[in-house]
Amino acid sequence: MTAPRTAVVLCNLGGPDSLEAVEPFLRNLFSDPDIFKFPAAAVTQNLFAWLVARRRREEASRGYAALGGASPIGGHTEDQAWALEQALADLKARVFVCMRYWHPLTREVVAALKAGGFGRIVLLPLYPQYSQTTSGSARNEFLRECARVCYHPDTRFIDSWYQEPDYLDGIAAAIRAAAERFSAADPARISLLLSAHGVPQRLIAQGDPYQRGIEETARLVRERLAWPHVTLCYQSRVGPLEWLRPYVDDVIREQARAGVDQILVYPIAFVSDHVETLYELGITYARLAREAGVREYHVVPALNTDPALIRALSHVVRAALREER
Template sequence: MGFGGGSPLVSETSKQANAIAKALEKITGEKWEGNITMTCGYPDIRKLNRDFLVPTKQNILLPLYPHFSRSTVLSTAKLVEQTIKFCPVSYEGWVAPFHSSQVYLESIRDLILDFFQNRLNRKDFLHSDSFQGVSNWETIDLIFSAHGIPIRLIEKGDRYREEINSNVENLKRLLYEKGFRGKCHTSFQSRVGPSKWTEPNTITMLEQLGKNGVKRVAVYPISFVSDHLETLEEIGEQLKKIAYNNGIAEYHRIPAPGIYPKFIEAMAKIGLESIQSSKNECICKKLGGHFPNLKSGECPINF
C-alpha cells in the first residue's frame, strides 16, 4: 500500500469541505465556500487570515473532531484565539463536538450498514477495492477503535473517553434497531511514547478476541471522520495482520465517513445549528478542559 510519499488527509479534508459547502448551498439556497486548515501540517492554522477564523453566522468553523479533548478541540480553539484574540468556542458559528447529534449518529449507523451490505459508492472512498459484502453481518463482532489519548488528560478531567463510550452506546442502540445482533467492543489505537494511554489498546483487543475464539471482526474508526494513515495503514494493514496472527479468519476495515452523502448532509445541518444562537457557556470547562484566567480562575469569555 502506498500514498505517494504522504498522507491523503489534506486532499480528503478538501473533498469534505467542498461537499459540505455544496450541501449548505442546497439547504439554504445561498453561496458557501469551503476552506480547510490544519493544526499540524499545511495549510497551517497559525498563518491563516484572521477573517477566516472569526466564527459568525456567515463563517462557520467546523473542527472535525466528533469528541472533545484538550488535545484536539481545546488546542484548536487556543490556536484560533492566538489570531483572533478571543476564545471562539461559545460564539455563533463555532461547531461544538457532535458525537451525540442524532443526524450524525444516524449517518454513521447507515455508513456501517451500507458497508456490511455492500451498498457504498466505492468512488467516494480510498482503497475501496477491499470492500465486500459481509455475509451474516448481523452477528459479526464490531470494534469501535478510537484514537487514544494520554491518561493524564483524563485525570485532569478530560471527558474524551466518556464521550467515546457514549457514542458507542448510541450507535449500538441504533444498529440493534436495524437488526444487528453482534457484540460491540471499544478500544484505542495510535499510542505514542512511554506514558500510559487510554485502554484497552486495539491490538490487545484483537489478541483477546482471537484467544476467545472469535473468528469474524469488523473495525470502525469511531473518532476519525476521514481516511488517512491511521485508518488505511494502521487499521487496514497492521491490525489486520495482528487479527490473522491471532486466529481471526475474517477481518473488515469499515471506512471513515469521508464524503459519504449522509455524513456530509449531517455536517451541513450541524453547522447551521451552530449559527442559530451562542452557547452562553464555557464549553471547554464543561467538557473537562480549559485555560482559565490565571487571576480569577474563571473562563475569560464574557457572556
C-alpha cells in the same frame, strides 16, 4: 445593513503531503502546548519536538510510504469542504480547510479570512468528540492567530457534534454495508470493534471530556445497530504513559484466542481516512489479526464525503448561525 460575509472553517489534524514533510509535520505536532506542556516552553518544547520528530520520522514514514508517500487527509477534507459549501449554498457561506499541523495552517487561513473581509466565522472541528488536544487546540491556535493580526470576527465555536442523528445513522449504515463483505454476514457471527484514537489516562483524570464523548458515541451506535458483539477500544498510543483501554491490538489477540474468526473495525473517532485508519487499522492490525488466526478482518472506511456526514455538518453550522449573540 449588509450582513457580514460568512465563512465556515473546517479544522482537522492535517498530514504530510510528501515523505519530506513527515519530520516537519511531526515537529509541529509535538510543539503543540495543548498536547505537550513544558514549563520553559520557548526552549524546552521546541527541543522536545525536534528530538521526538527525529526519532519518530522513520517509523512514521513507513506508514505514509505504504499509502503512496503522503497522507490522504488533505484531499478528503477539501472534498468535505466542497460538499459542505454546496449544502450551505443558500447561506452564501464560504468553506475553508484549516489544518493544525500541516498546510493550510491556521496562520494562512486567518490571513485569507481577514483579507476576504469575513465578519462571521463558524469554527467547525472535524473531531466529533471534544478534547482539549484536538478541538481545543484548534480553537486556541485560531484565537492566537486572530489576535496576532488584530482580526476580530464574530466567531461561533462548535465543540462536539457526535449526537447528530445523520452522523450516527451514517455510521450505522456504513457498518451494515461493510458487513456484507464477510462470508457469514450475520451480525451474530461478527465481532464489531469501535476503535477510537486513544489519549493518556492522565488527560482524562484532569477533566478532559473525550472519553465520555467516545463512550456516548459508541452507545448511540450500538442502539442503532442492535448487534450482539460490539467492543469499544482505543488505538494509536505512544510513549510509556497509561492510555485509555482496552487497546485494540490486545482485543484482537484476546478475541482470536477465544475463537473469533470474523472481525469488523469502525474508526469511531475519525471522519476522514488517513494513516491511522488505512495503515494502522487497515494494514498493521490486519496483519496482527491474520497472524493471530482471525480468518476474516475488514475495516469500514471513514465517512469521508458520505451524504449523511455532510447533512450533519450542515445542520450544526446552521444551528450555530442561529444562535443569539
